[in-house]
Amino acid sequence: MQFINLRAQQQKIKPEIDAAIARVLEHGQYIMGPEIGLVEQQLANFCGVKHAITCASGTDALVMALLSKKLDSADAIFVPTYTFAATAEAVVWSGAQPVFIDCLPDTYNMDPNSLSAAIKLAKKRGLNPVGIIPVDLFGQPVDYNNIGQIAKDNDLWIIADSAQSFGATYYGKKVGNLADITTTSFFPAKPLGCYGDGGAIFTNDDQTAEILKSIRIHGHGPDPTQYVRVGINGRFDTIQAAILIEKLKVFPEELEARQQLANTYSHGLQHIVNVPTVDTGNSSAWAQYTIKLPEGVERSRVIQDLKQAGVPSAIYYPWALHQQPVYKKYLTATGGSLPVSEGLIRQVFSLPMSGYVTQHEAKQVVSAVTKALECQQEMLASVEII
């Protein structure tokens, strides 16, 4: 069993992928070839948003979105601490300062109360709050109504880091259409991945779209030989676009299969561990199916038992960002520890997830987790008796 079964997907669509790559080799426009415009149109249609701008990675998508804002070194941008490094890294690249926010104990997404506290504290410390980068962790959209209201009240913009949630919905609206600017990633392990690095930015604003396209190619102006801003080389490869076009065709059925798998896991495990909570109004793209073990259960032993039973797993994330050596110096919502995230990182881990986990494999996972837990509960019980 694989943690993410990319091979099964490749086998399913191999002739189409081969033909798509062959077409690019034939026309030879490896940079900004016709597949770029085509996939951008399809991505925009998929999420019901006006503009999709592809780029070289989910990290570049964040960097480009931030470069489209005029930022200062005293500007504070609020990011969750329980996320992948890129979210905070992009802020530091942009020249502003990340301020770390704690997460909710049920969905693990950004906690609105922690956010409000952080905005107050940042002002008190002489920082200038300008924006929020919520992350749709593990594939579930954050509460955009709630976070959006806080943004409005404090005159902040929102860049949604939806690297893990492409394909998810919030009250019927698709990710890509839930914030001023949305970024995503096509890293192979994400819900919609290509066969290399890739990403995209979504917006309904024409002017923002023009600026992002300019930033993507070194900041060129309407005359491509003139540079009107400092940009980057943030282009998506034509070959990756050609691959993504084929993968997008099977993506809806893969999302369905991910949901089925999550249902099977939750049904089998809900009485013994904390299974993921999906809020009313939300659907998840299930980037990860992450469970939380009860207090006292030793995670490393459970993971070891699973490994012996042939079930791979992974820890997302072993550290919260405000604990990382390079990010320790930045402000947090409390000015110190962020207890919910600090607790979670010790008790969570993720189970195999893709659109290609068989029913048999899913049952194997459920029974392996159940056995590993029973094993530890017996040990704990015997310790108590002594």
Ligand SMILES: *Cc1c(COP(=O)(O)O)cnc(C)c1O
């Ligand atoms: C994967 C990820 C990114 C970065 O995407 P890359 O394509 O790997 O650069 C950013 N934010 C989050 C939350 C991610 O999970």
